[in-house]
Amino acid sequence: MSSFKFSKVAILQSLDPGDFETGTELGKSIEGLRDDHAVVPEVELINVKGREEFLQAIEKLTTEVEKSDAAPILQIEMHGWEDKTGLAFPDDTSLTWPELSDPLARLNKATGFNLLVCMSACFGGHSLSFVKPDGPSPCFGLIGPTHSVDPSELLGGFRSFYRELITTLDINAALAKLHAHKLQKGGYINITAEEWFFKLAAGYLKTDCTEERLQARSKAITDQMKSEGKTLNDAQLAAIAQLGTTLATSFLDRRFPTFFMVDAIPENHVRFGHALTQAKQDVADFIASQK
Numbered sequence: 289m290s291s292f293k294f295s296k297v298a299i300l301q302s303l304d305p306g307d308f309e310t311g312t313e314l315g316k317s318i319e320g321l322r323d324d325h326a327v328v329p330e331v332e333l334i335n336v337k338g339r340e341e342f343l344q345a346i347e348k349l350t351t352e353v354e355k356s357d358a359a360p361i362l363q364i365e366m367h368g369w370e371d372k373t374g375l376a377f378p379d380d381t382s383l384t385w386p387e388l389s390d391p392l393a394r395l396n397k398a399t400g401f402n403l404l405v406c407m408s409a410c411f412g413g414h415s416l417s418f419v420k421p422d423g424p425s426p427c428f429g430l431i432g433p434t435h436s437v438d439p440s441e442l443l444g445g446f447r448s449f450y451r452e453l454i455t456t457l458d459i460n461a462a463l464a465k466l467h468a469h470k471l472q473k474g475g476y477i478n479i480t481a482e483e484w485f486f487k488l489a490a491g492y493l494k495t496d497c498t499e500e501r502l503q504a505r506s507k508a509i510t511d512q513m514k515s516e517g518k519t520l521n522d523a524q525l526a527a528i529a530q531l532g533t534t535l536a537t538s539f540l541d542r543r544f545p546t547f548f549m550v551d552a553i554p555e556n557h558v559r560f561g562h563a564l565t566q567a568k569q570d571v572a573d574f575i576a577s578q579k
Contacts, residue, residue: 290480291459292402292428294361296330297450298349302342302366304378310408310443311335311365317447318454325455332360338379346391353398361404362395362427363446368409370436375409385418392418392426401425401481401553406449407432408442413477421488424549425481431466435474445469445476482563485547489567492539497571499578536571540564 297318301311315331322328334349336342349360367376374384396403405427407415412432419426431449433442445466453462463478495501544564548556 290429290482292404293359293400294329294402294404295358296332296360297363298332298334298360299363299365300334300336300342300345302336302338302375302377304367308439310439311363313443314363314365314408314446314450318450321451321454328454336377338377339381339383342375342377342383343391346395350391350395350398353395359399359402361406362392363406363408364412365408368407368411368414368436370410372411372414374415385415386420388415389418389420389423389426393424396425396427397549397552399428401428401549401556401559403427404429404431406430406446408439408446409433410436416477416479416484419484419488422543423546425484425547427481429478429480431463431476431478433471433474433476435471437471437473441469441471445471481548482560485544485560485563486567486570488543488547489536489540489570493536493571493574496539497536497574497578536575537568540567540571 297315299311299315301309303309303311311333315333318328318331334345336345349362352358353360364375368374369376369382374382374387376382392403392405403426405415407413407430410433413430413434415432416430448465448469449462452465453459456462466478467476541564544560545551545557548560548563550557
């Protein structure tokens, strides 16, 4: 995972009465690191009962971050729906993954595009579907399980994750500690915004830039010009031949500033510029493979 900064851990907990309070225990574990390490980030435990309180907590956290320049890791401790569509709350309300997109994107923007979201919820790894094809990234990175899991399994894994991250500031070493805690079912998904960007690019290529689609577009262009009584010159023929590369590259150039919030955070153009360069190379490789 690429580098990011953090200054606190915000634990958003919403569990049923009688549940083992994993978020509370995780917070105690992180606080306990102060016994041996002088520099331990602030831990904030936020308990909510339902959808509205959850969204209000995200909004409040966003406002606080905007005023203080803090950069929290967001640890979400609650139940996930068995159908993998979102979060379930004790008051019987729910929140789908797509409904999380805009609130988290605002928080991500406030953190300077440093928001790491840790989903300690069954099927939490499937929340990556909250990425909108035409919107900004909801977070810098996401971690979550792929399947239904025992809460104690997740607690053990995230304890090791935070211990390593806070004591070494090495996110890759922390992820190694997390993955070392094997789950009875499935495993952990961890993905960054750059990797999401590659997936968006790959999806566009496979949908809109296959040889079949490009030939259909080329034919539509030539048929239109012929119907208008025009003759194709060499420049026009060359442009049609480059249609796939032109479409895919323009797609990336349009999506990059929005996805990485370049207007609001200009330094992201440099910080994530390698992702755009790599995605364009992937375009060139894909188009070449179609010939």
